[in-house]
Amino acid sequence: MRIQPRQTLLDIWRAVAEASYQEGKWLWGGRDETNSISDAEQLLCIMTPAAEVPSFRLDRPNQMDPDVRRALKVLGDEATIAPLLVRILTDYHERYTNAEGTPVFPGGAFFTSAVPGVEATARQCEEEVVESYAASVALDLATIGFTRTLRGEITRADLTAEVDRLEQLASTRLTAAMVGLLRSFTVFAFSTDSRDGEILLETLKPAGLDRAKCIAQLREDLRPIRAGLLDLSIGSGRSRELGNTNYLFQCGWSWGIVKGAPAVDFINEPGGQSDGIAYDAPYLYFTVVALDAIADLFNRRTRLLNLLNEEQQRLARALEIRWDLTQAYWSTLAGFGGRRWPLEDIPWRTLDGAESDYLSLLVTSISVRDLVARRASDADLGRLGRILTELANRGRVTRRPTQEDPATFMHHPGVALALEGPEDLGGPALQWVAADFSALLLKRTVRIAELLNDIDLRSEIVDLADLIWLHIDDRRLRGGPGRDLWDEPFGAYGEGSGFGPASWHHTVRVVESLVIASTLVSSHPLRSERLVDQAHDLLGEADHLFDQEQFAGATSGGPALQRKLEILRSTLDRGRSILLDRPGTAVVLASEVLRELDRLAVARLAASES
Numbered sequence: 001m002r003i004q005p006r007q008t009l010l011d012i013w014r015a016v017a018e019a020s021y022q023e024g025k026w027l028w029g030g031r032d033e034t035n036s037i038s039d040a041e042q043l044l045c046i047m048t049p050a051a052e053v054p055s056f057r058l059d060r061p062n063q064m065d066p067d068v069r070r071a072l073k074v075l076g077d078e079a080t081i082a083p084l085l086v087r088i089l090t091d092y093h094e095r096y097t098n099a100e101g102t103p104v105f106p107g108g109a110f111f112t113s114a115v116p117g118v119e120a121t122a123r124q125c126e127e128e129v130v131e132s133y134a135a136s137v138a139l140d141l142a143t144i145g146f147t148r149t150l151r152g153e154i155t156r157a158d159l160t161a162e163v164d165r166l167e168q169l170a171s172t173r174l175t176a177a178m179v180g181l182l183r184s185f186t187v188f189a190f191s192t193d194s195r196d197g198e199i200l201l202e203t204l205k206p207a208g209l210d211r212a213k214c215i216a217q218l219r220e221d222l223r224p225i226r227a228g229l230l231d232l233s234i235g236s237g238r239s240r241e242l243g244n245t246n247y248l249f250q251c252g253w254s255w256g257i258v259k260g261a262p263a264v265d266f267i268n269e270p271g272g273q274s275d276g277i278a279y280d281a282p283y284l285y286f287t288v289v290a291l292d293a294i295a296d297l298f299n300r301r302t303r304l305l306n307l308l309n310e311e312q313q314r315l316a317r318a319l320e321i322r323w324d325l326t327q328a329y330w331s332t333l334a335g336f337g338g339r340r341w342p343l344e345d346i347p348w349r350t351l352d353g354a355e356s357d358y359l360s361l362l363v364t365s366i367s368v369r370d371l372v373a374r375r376a377s378d379a380d381l382g383r384l385g386r387i388l389t390e391l392a393n394r395g396r397v398t399r400r401p402t403q404e405d406p407a408t409f410m411h412h413p414g415v416a417l418a419l420e421g422p423e424d425l426g427g428p429a430l431q432w433v434a435a436d437f438s439a440l441l442l443k444r445t446v447r448i449a450e451l452l453n454d455i456d457l458r459s460e461i462v463d464l465a466d467l468i469w470l471h472i473d474d475r476r477l478r479g480g481p482g483r484d485l486w487d488e489p490f491g492a493y494g495e496g497s498g499f500g501p502a503s504w505h506h507t508v509r510v511v512e513s514l515v516i517a518s519t520l521v522s523s524h525p526l527r528s529e530r531l532v533d534q535a536h537d538l539l540g541e542a543d544h545l546f547d548q549e550q551f552a553g554a555t556s557g558g559p560a561l562q563r564k565l566e567i568l569r570s571t572l573d574r575g576r577s578i579l580l581d582r583p584g585t586a587v588v589l590a591s592e593v594l595r596e597l598d599r600l601a602v603a604r605l606a607a608s609e610s
Contacts, residue, residue: 005517015484035108040135041504051142059149093169105132121427134293140174176271182235183261188281189241206337236261252282253290279420331370439509531583538590
């Protein structure tokens with residue numbers, strides 16, 4: 001891969017440290033003014049690789065990789081980096097805890113006015129949002145894992161007390177974030193004859209299938225999902241209309257706690273329990289954000305380190321049920337009809353009539369996870385890969401844009417998502433601008449490449465990831481306080497507009513992609529059955545010829561010949577041991593042995609003729 005995830009992550013860590021830590025002080029904020037989301041993303045640029053990539057661990061100072069130490073030298077040495085991170089992480093949690101000790105998750109500057117010349121009010125910007133809950137889930141899981149291991153590596157009583165306090169703050173915030181996500185889940189039911197129903201059916205309707213048959217098939221496909229949603233008993237997501245089988249529905253996450261969401265009664269701490277004002281219907285963007293965060297709650301690392309307490313495990317089970325149902329729902333829509341997926345008919349259209357390639361990318365993101373959960377075939381994963389290829393072309397990521405190309409608007413200023421509900425607080429209608437198309441495209445492409453078992457398909461998708469990476473690499477800031485970080489979108493088109501602070505929102509998306517790429521690079525190469533057969537045959541021939549060489553009296557030769565035979569035997573043993581995992585290497589080793597045995601045979605023949 002051209003990405004070179006290890007070196008690129010080290011470069012990012014160096015740049016993050018230089019931009020964030022100056023004159024002995026951690027500087028919050030970047031391109032966006034300091035807020036609960038951007039500040040968490042700033043920390044996640046360091047904490048995500050530290051949690052997910054073994055060679056980047058920071059919780060065992062005595063075992064810190066020399067390259068890591070050099071990348072973070074601005075923060076100190078191996079003895080001071082971990083304690084400094086403890087203090088910075090503690091500062092973050094204290095900043096976003098109110099005077100009553102309750103964690104808060106305001107959207108801040110991410111809420112922008114949809115009315116020209118009118119700014120969002122301070123009260124509107126204080127409203128809690130799903131993106132903040134999701135960022136906190138990721139950060140707090142990484143933080144708790146960090147403190148658990150670090151505690152066993154330190155002896156100072158004062159530092160142990162700081163670590164204990166940080167873990168408590170992180171656990172409290174994690175619980176509140178999980179409650180917030182649970183109360184932001186929503187089910188929106190609607191009649192087939194409504195405008196929403198007409199739009200959904202038009203988006204999904206397979207060619208040659210009349211409306212009545214389309215409705216009947218969709219109801220049947222969604223029947224198990226509807227049954228699962230009717231059984232929900234905790235938090236939001238219970239719709240009275242859902243029991244009417246004549247209604248269609250959508251499920252997912254709204255932008256914040258939905259209006260009228262019931263409190264979670266078994267949680268004693270108040271975080272995440274504020275009254276909601278968000279529109280009681282799912283938004284694709286926030287659904288994808290929530291699904292990514294919830295997946296971290298039951299991944300292998302979380303389970304092995306036992307990061308969740310009993311209360312959090314109960315919340316995680318409730319969220320996992322919603323995760324499964326939502327994945328299944330959107331994947332069903334994406335592949336409805338079987339022959340030609342609605343997802344392949346780009347762009348995707350939502351119930352409000354909005355159409356965008358970005359929406360197609362969001363649905364693809366959900367479909368990738370569902371296919372993984374169902375252990376889908378390489379053919380289906382390859383199909384998603386082809387959709388991502390087309391999206392990369394249409395989004396001018398892998399194609400040259402025309403002058404004033406409208407496709408570039410997805411990159412800057414981004415796709416504006418209208419938020420319903422904040423206007424009830426007084427102030428203008430608000431919107432949320434999503435401009436992470438390229439980084440999300442890379443993340444999903446690398447993820448598919450990691451999952452593919454077909455060598456040709458993986459090679460094709462890795463080539464696509466490399467092309468996307470060239471585009472993203474061109475968008476690095478080339479100067480200013482955010483040098484080597486992101487994002488300068490028009491830098492990819494030779495129209496850079498200057499330098500400025502880093503956007504942590506964009507930078508952390510790139511970091512997430514690189515972490516997945518590091519897993520791909522670290523995995524065993526795919527096994528070719530053709531190479532396995534070839535290696536098996538070559539090793540068999542080499543074994544036989546080696547035995548012949550010994551039978552011919554080579555064992556009575558001098559010390560030099562004995563050493564050569566020992567090396568050949570060792571090489572054959574190595575080839576057999578890696579035959580299934582690395583058949584190509586086994587072929588090379590067998591070929592080397594055959595070459596040396598042939599040289600011995602030729603030498604013996606020449607000696608007998610002289």
